[in-house]
Each structure stands twice: as C-alpha cells, then as structure tokens.
Amino acid sequence: MSVLPIQSTLPELLQTLGEHSNVVLQAPPGAGKTTAVPLALLDAPWLNERKIIMLEPRRLAARTAAARMAAQLGEDVGETIGFQVRGERQATGKTKILVVTEGILTRLLQADPELQSTALVIFDEFHERSLQADLSLALCLQSQEYLREDLKILVMSATLDTSGVSSILNNAPIISSEGRSYPVNIEYLNPKEELEDKRQIPALMTRKIVESLDKEEGSILAFLPGVAEIKQVEDLLKERLTEKTLKGPITVSPLFGDLSREQQDQAIAPTAPGTRKIVLATNVAETSLTIEGIRIVIDSGLMRESRFNPNCGMNRLVTSTISQASATQRTGRAGRLNAGYCLRLWSEGRQRSLSAKNTPEITRSDLAPLALELAKWGVTDVSELSWLDTPPPGPMAQAQQLLQQLGALDDKLRITPHGNTMLAFGAHPRLAHMLVASVDWGLQEQACLLAALLSERDIFRGEARWDRDINKRIQALQSQGSDYRVDRGTVHRVRQQSKSWGSQLKKIVPSANCVSPPIDHSDEIGALLGLAYPDRIAKTRKDSARRFLLSSGRGAHFSHDDALSLNEYLVIADLDGQGRDARIQLAAEISLPALRSCFATQIKEEISVRWDETSGRAIALQQTQLGALVLHQRPAADIPQETLSRALLEAIRKKGLSSLPWNTETNQLRFRIEFLRQSKECEDLLGDTLVPNWSDDALLETMENWLLPHLQGLSRLEQVGQLDLHNILRGQLEWGLQQKLDDLVPTHYLVPSGSRISIDYGETPPILAVRLQELFGLAQTPTILKNRYPLMIHLLSPARRPVQITRDLVNFWANTYQEVKKELRIKYQKHYWPDDPLTAKATTKTKKRMDMGK
Structure with a gap:
C-alpha cells in the first residue's frame, strides 16, 4: 500500500490533540484523512478506554470508511471499527471508532449530552456545511463548555474557511496537510455545446462518456444531479455501447444513496483485470470515497440539494449549479491513484461565475426540524450556541410559530411531550404531527401513505398532473392494478416509504381507540392534511376567479377549472407562491362538519x-x-x-x-x-x-x-x-x-415690562415673539434650559409686526438698535424710543399714557 500524504502530518496532529481540546485539520482530496486519522489516534493516551465518533455526511461514505479501516486492521466491521446509519448498525461493546451519519450524531447527543463514553468527535468533510453538521458541532461545543471539558473536537475538510471554524472552536490550532499531487488535465465544454436546458444533460453526458472511452484510458466517474438522470444515461449507454466496438469489456454501475448496500459496494469495488468501469454517481461520490481504477471524471456541474420550498412548506430537492469548491472536489477524484483527466460540461467562461463555496444549508433550509431539535436540547434562543452561520432570525421565528401551532412547543418555546414524540419519529414536523395524531383517529394507514406521497415528487405524469385533487393520487396508490397516469418508479418509492413509516408508527405510538367524532370517508384525507397544514385550511371566496382564503390570511386560487374549486372548504398541500394569490397545485376537500369535529380546539368564538x-x-x-x-x-x-x-x-x-x-x-x-x-x-x-x-x-x-x-x-x-x-x-x-x-422648558417668559410672553416651541430654536419696547432694560438674551439655550427673539413693532430677529440681544442693542430706532420713530411717533435702551424703562404704553401714569 502506498504512503498517504496525511501520514507526514499525523505526528503533529497527535501532539496538538494531546495539548488542545479543539483542532482544525485541512487536507486536500486524496490526502487520506478519512481513514488514516482515526486509526492513528487509536492508541492516544487521552482516549482512556473511550471511543472516537466520526461524522460522515452520507451513509455510503460512513459504511465505506468503516470497512476500509476494519480491513487495514484485519478485522470485520463491528469489532474495533463500527458504523451506524439510519436503519443499520454494526458495532459492539469493543468498538473504539464509530462512524456515524449526521442524524445519528444528533440522536446520540440528545440521548446523552455528555457523550460519556466518547473522548473525541471528528467532523469529516465539514466544508459541505449541512444543517445537521452545523447543529451537531454547536451542541458538541456547548457540551464541551458546560458538561465535558475533556471532550475533544476535530474538524476536518479539504476546502474550508479554516479561520472561521477555528474562531468558533475557541481559536483552535490549524494543521494543514499536503494532498496527493497527481496532475489532472481539466478541459471545458466548447461554448457552442453548452446547454441552456438541464433536461438535455443525459444525452450530452452519454455522448461525452463514449468519446472519452475512445480518447482516454481507465475507468470513468460521471457526476449527474440525480437518480432520474443516472437511469437515463444508463439506458442510453446500453444502446450506444452495443453500437461500437470498444477496447475490452465495460461495466456500467450506478451509485446513489438509495441503492442497496450490495449495489453500492459493486460500484466502488475494483474491476476484473482488463475491464473498464463507468460509474454514474450523484454527489455521494464527491468526498470520502476512493473508487478503484477511476482516471476520468466527467462533471455535469449540477447537483440536487435540499432547499426550503414555501410552496409545500417543507424542504424539497432542487437541481442547482455546484460551487467552485465542489468542482475541485470532483476533479480530485481523477487524480487519486495516478494522472487523470476531467471534462467539465460547462464553458471556461461560466467557471468564473460559479460561487466560490457551498451555500450553508442553515441559510437556505426549512428551520422547523432544527427548531425542534434545539427545543429538545433546551435552547429557545439560537444565540446561546456557537454557529459558523447563525440561523436567520426570520425563518427561525416562523419555524417556532409553526411548531407551536402543531403542538410541539408550548407558549414559552419549550418542547412538549407531543413534540418529543414527533422528534423521535424523524420525519418533518408537519408530517410527524400528522402521523402521530392519526393514531387517535384510527387513520394510520392513510396517514403513512399521505406522508410518503407528500415527501416525493408527483406520482401523476402528463396531463393528469393538472388534476389538483390529492385524493385521486391516494386512490391510485391504493389500487392494485396498473394506472396509466402514474410514474411506476415514484409509486414504488412512495409505497416503500409508507411501509417504513407504518412500522415506525407502531413502535413509537401505541394504538388507541378513536377519540375524535367520526367523519365521512370523503373527509379523511382532507382532515389528515389539515393536521400537517393547519395554516392552509381554506374557504372559498365565492367569486368567478375561483379564489380561496387560507386560515393563515393568505390568498390562493385555481389557475384553471378544477372540480375542487366547487368545494366550500379545502386543505392545500402545495402552492405556487407567485402573484398576489398563490396558485393551488395540490389540495383535498373537507366539509364544514369535519372541520368542526377535527379542529375543534383551534376554533374560537x-x-x-x-x-x-x-x-x-x-x-x-x-x-x-x-x-x-x-x-x-x-x-x-x-x-x-x-x-x-x-x-x-x-x-x-x-x-x-x-x-x-x-x-x-x-x-x-x-x-x-x-x-x-x-x-x-x-x-x-x-x-x-x-x-x-x-x-x-x-x-x-x-x-x-x-x-x-x-x-x-x-x-x-x-x-x-x-x-x-x-x-x-x-x-x-x-x-x-x-x-x-x-x-x-417654561411655557412663558416674564419680560421687563411685566408681561408673560408665550414661547413657541413649534420651531427650532423656540421663538419668543415680543414687542421691542417691552425688552428695554434687558441686557442679556432670554434663555431656557437653565440659561444654557438662548431663545430666538422676534422683536415686534407696536403693531406687532417683526422688525428684527436675533439670538444675541447684546449685539442688537449695541449695533442694530439705533438704525431700527430711526425707522420706528417715523412710523410710531406716539411711542417711546429712547437713545439708551439699556437704561430705559420697559413699557407697553404710548408716550402719552406713560406721562399720564407718572
């Protein structure tokens, strides 16, 4: 076995982990960190008979990493090295390294916040920035701070903002490793070949795979966005490869998360001598895997990622463009074992427009599952935890409000017993609430089928998709015969998921007698849907535009004639949020008696x-x-x-x-x-x-x-x-x-004449409008605010007309008064205009009346 580049860094890593609680390791693709680092730490004295938990982003990566490490020790998986993913666990009491997927680590932390039997938690491929990885790291850090000072955390990645991660890890030391330096020749698509329609990717990928088989040596790893595209390329290759005479036998192996373990193992296993392999993979092959014999990578530049879809109120997989960091990771697959070749199915000009790194899932995802996990942990304010990217306050508040509506959180945002049951189920809170509550109604089977249907893409295809009635889809699923309207692959997945949730429901929620008043069979799906979407119960507005008002206050409408629009009440599962009133995409009818019966606790007088x-x-x-x-x-x-x-x-x-x-x-x-x-x-x-x-x-x-x-x-x-x-x-x-x-700020000012003059505070500075004669003898400008603020003095004539404006009365008497006096003596000859205003007596009278008063 060749020496891995990471091995030269291991002594420094071992020493640093012995001296620090937190460490960041940056190692490029191919360095060997996933398998070499945990094994190198097995004899570390600070383990003290406790184990290492390593977090992997995907089930395939977790199983493969465990298998490779066990093989290097000459053991079977489940002995020193074990793994645990959803629905599968191979570990024993003697397991020292447990490789887990993200949801499993969260469950372990919730069950034991101290992680008493664990000495080190390793976060592998942290650059992918999944929501669960961010959450698990935040929980580990708080556990370390309050419960386990001796718990160690190691964050590993190939492409990562190491300074940012080091900061939230209390300025943890950063260790860098060299990668394997096999050169990879990167080529881009001719701009004339670049596609605008993503649906054409399978045909283009097939053509480029066939061309590369002739042009290059070695096996091919082709990155495609999803399962549908993989199956299309697989079918197209079967046609093309039979038409050409190729050098030696070729096998085609799909690789994606939902394949059986045997199929996944077959895709990554070495081929027989002289046989070339074409692996058609989603981004499960982007990190933590070494597929034997791969020398060629053909990258579609696309991926499926989970994004919050306001139309359905939950996360949905969408096709999006990868980041430059992901493109680098994928290219590195071609240079693992020797010099390689990578063809990117986009132009070199478009390469510069790709985002530099992956968008953190926490900033684009539905936060209801996260909010429920945090409530279980005892956190109602996200600022209590350390985050690389803090959950956005708006979506977080909306998530908590939904959970309160579903009965998962109380009015103080604490988790309820019902919320604990929902969390144990593992489905989206909307669906989990519906599944748990269906037991009281005796509608478990319908609820499981409905939940599975809502989790998948539409089973109807073609023109049948224009029918918005979800009841017709349920009928198609329950039918034993073939239905020309449905996609069989999607139907199969829905039925399998329904069975899985049915089994879980029996374990988590004991059967109970129906405690709700009976409802008609036609209302069952609508009532169940109302449990998942209490904010989307809708009432007709009885207008020609087929508009409805939702219980949340939003508007919705049918874009075309549909029998559902004739109902007075609906429950809407899918909305197109464009426009003033969102378009209704999928809904079920419900009657007023059913609403009153099933949602009595939410109805108010x-x-x-x-x-x-x-x-x-x-x-x-x-x-x-x-x-x-x-x-x-x-x-x-x-x-x-x-x-x-x-x-x-x-x-x-x-x-x-x-x-x-x-x-x-x-x-x-x-x-x-x-x-x-x-x-x-x-x-x-x-x-x-x-x-x-x-x-x-x-x-x-x-x-x-x-x-x-x-x-x-x-x-x-x-x-x-x-x-x-x-x-x-x-x-x-x-x-x-x-x-x-x-x-x-007095309302009036007492002037030398004895008059109380009102101060006008409607202007700034406030104004004291007073006849000039009434200020004779006043040497200083009138002030407010304890003599700190001079008023604006409007000096008025006897006829109360402004003759001067000033905030400096001293200057007025000394420099301006004599000029003003000349004009006033002419206009107001009956009034007193002394030569020295500072020694004169203030007055409101004419000269004659002044003489009479003597």
Missing part, C-alpha cells in the same frame, strides 16, 4: 367589531373562526366595553391624529417634549429621566398605552371631542419629568 363610517358607531358580529376563516357569524347581542373601545381606537388610528381634539396648549406640550428629547444641552439636567417620543408616528403606534384607557364609556366617534388631551398626555410623563418640565 370571537366578537368582531368594525366601525361604520355612516353612523359613526361600531357594528359587532359574533363569529366562529378558524384562524382567518369565518365559519359562521351572527349579530352580537352585547359588545364588551374593551372590544368597543378598541374598535373606536382603530377608527381614530385610521382617521389619524387630526381626529383628536388638539388645542394650542396641548400642541405646545408636545412641542416642548420633542424639543427636550432632541436637545443635547440638557442631557445632564435630565439624568435618568426618560423623555418620550411624541412624534405623530410614535403616538399612533402607542395609542393602546396612552389613549385606550380614556376611551372607556365612549361609543361614538363624536364623543372623542370631550377628551382632555393635555392632561392625558401630561399624565404619561414620569413624575420626575413633570417636576422638571416647567423649569427647563
């Missing part, structure tokens, strides 16, 4: 009040509601005072603040408060006293706090005119601010 503009008073209806749907309504006999007050409040909010009885005194109070709030000059004078925001927007938003209590006893909009807004608003101020208000 409420009084709805609307304001009638004509009469100026509230009109109330007693409504039976399921979310946004009104199932029944009648006039309300009595309107609760709180409901009436809120209706009046909404009427005021709709009309705006101008509908309230504002006066000069109240407006000035608002202006004074706003001036205080924005004045930096008074921050130290206020101390900790809070100055409220009384802008129009702020008052409208907070009307429930300051206005609603004063609407008690009012029933008509015209009665609002009786409110004393000044005292209402002043009563909202803190006591400390009420005490300081008149001192800091």
